[in-house]
Amino acid sequence: MRTPDPQQRESKRMALLDAASQCFAEAGFVATRTADICALAGMSAGNLFHYFASKHEVLLALVAREGEEIQQAMAPLAKAADPLAQLLAFLDHVCQLACDRHYAGLALEISALGHRDEAVARLVKANDRALRDGLEALVRAADKAGQLHTSLSAPEAANWLAALIDGMFARVAADPDFHPAQQTPVLQGLVVHLLQGR
Amino acid sequence: MRTPDPQQRESKRMALLDAASQCFAEAGFVATRTADICALAGMSAGNLFHYFASKHEVLLALVAREGEEIQQAMAPLAKAADPLAQLLAFLDHVCQLACDRHYAGLALEISALGHRDEAVARLVKANDRALRDGLEALVRAADKAGQLHTSLSAPEAANWLAALIDGMFARVAADPDFHPAQQTPVLQGLVVHLLQGR
Incomplete structure (x- = not known):
């Protein structure tokens, strides 16, 4: 796993939160998959777990x-x-x-x-x-x-x-x-x- | 299957809707099972399907x-x-x-x-x-x-x-x-x- 610098890490984290907010608003939390969030944020599936432990943690953030x-x-x-x-x-x-x-x-x-x-x-x-x-x-x-x-x-x-x-x-x-x-x-x-x- | 008279049928249907409203309000629609609704309405599990085709139909009603x-x-x-x-x-x-x-x-x-x-x-x-x-x-x-x-x-x-x-x-x-x-x-x-x- 690469370790991006803190600023880049924060910016990717924010991009994931922006994508998650759109997915949750449109499909709802339950129906949204972490892969959907990654896709909308332009990241490969699973990348989200470098930033958040779970979909639930994304929601809380x-x-x-x-x-x-x-x-x-x-x-x-x-x-x-x-x-x-x-x-x-x-x-x-x-x-x-x-x-x-x-x-x-x-x-x-x-x-x-x-x-x-x-x-x-x-x-x-x-x-x-x-x-x-x-x-x-x-x-x-x-x-x-x-x-x-x-x-x-x-x-x-x-x-x-x-x-x-x-x-x-x-x-x-x-x-x-x-x-x-x-x-x-x-x-x-x-x-x-x-x-x-x- | 018994065929209750229309008035009794309507009263059971209303009792199921009352129970469903409480379950949906407390646990949410997704987490509620039809068995929960039946239990709260004092009916045996599965009885609901004599009145509604699905949990979704209960919600719509x-x-x-x-x-x-x-x-x-x-x-x-x-x-x-x-x-x-x-x-x-x-x-x-x-x-x-x-x-x-x-x-x-x-x-x-x-x-x-x-x-x-x-x-x-x-x-x-x-x-x-x-x-x-x-x-x-x-x-x-x-x-x-x-x-x-x-x-x-x-x-x-x-x-x-x-x-x-x-x-x-x-x-x-x-x-x-x-x-x-x-x-x-x-x-x-x-x-x-x-x-x-x-």
Whole structure:
């Protein structure tokens, strides 16, 4: 076995995760074979096992990567001057992500797997926690900046923001005629109502 | 083989569907064996095949039954005197359903299966269509009764109502601390904003 340098190794690992995410979204985790993932990543079958012990480990790495991406995207937002504007811009970004049916399908597949796989469930829960923590930090920052008029607590508000995001993704999965990119103003209007309406 | 009378046959069929819904919600469709369903329904293994040709047919019957229940629940609402009040009461009913983690888990499992099973996808789409048609009829009735002040079209409003419902179910699945029954006023407030806010 060749031992590629760490950077090359990481890049191949990421390519396998990208290929796996597409396979899982399209065929589902159970029906996907590691050979399918290798083929899509342009590697020979079996190559995957130099990077991951099993298909299940690929899945866990994929969900963990999603969590890191959420944290990296959200960490700077609450420190900005206008937290409410940052929140609305973040929701616009989420609308763009939701437009990607592959991304939306994968999110749904992973949620469903989390229902019967403890390790996936733990990671999904951690990712959801990361999203809500990020949203809650934004809500608290907006409150500190005097931007809020709501009787909701910060955790309650974060939960409802997460519900709106979840709802968008579910709509994309359920209805091909629902185009989130066109719905950003409605989503932002609901969020402003949630945070300033009462 | 005994040939039970039609009413008894229908009642056994329903008992099998109830048992299947619990098995699918807890273990997932793939991991559930028909023997598990029979055991939970208090029937001997194999009895299921007197009622359904396969586990897959059980799943399809379950999703079809869900669609019939949606239609039956929604049909009378738009004909009532105060359509907006009916809509808010319906959402309260949905919050109660979402409190049932078994029901919420099954909804998620079925959505995920619909991603890679054409027959399930068709039924899920039909059920979603039935829900949105019901919501849209309510929105149009509320508009006719002069209860709306919104720039959203009736289909757009119905889609957002469905997104709020989907989001609630997703929150229940993601976060054990989210209790929909306590959140009914917030949901109703968002809906009133959606339909009367602008």
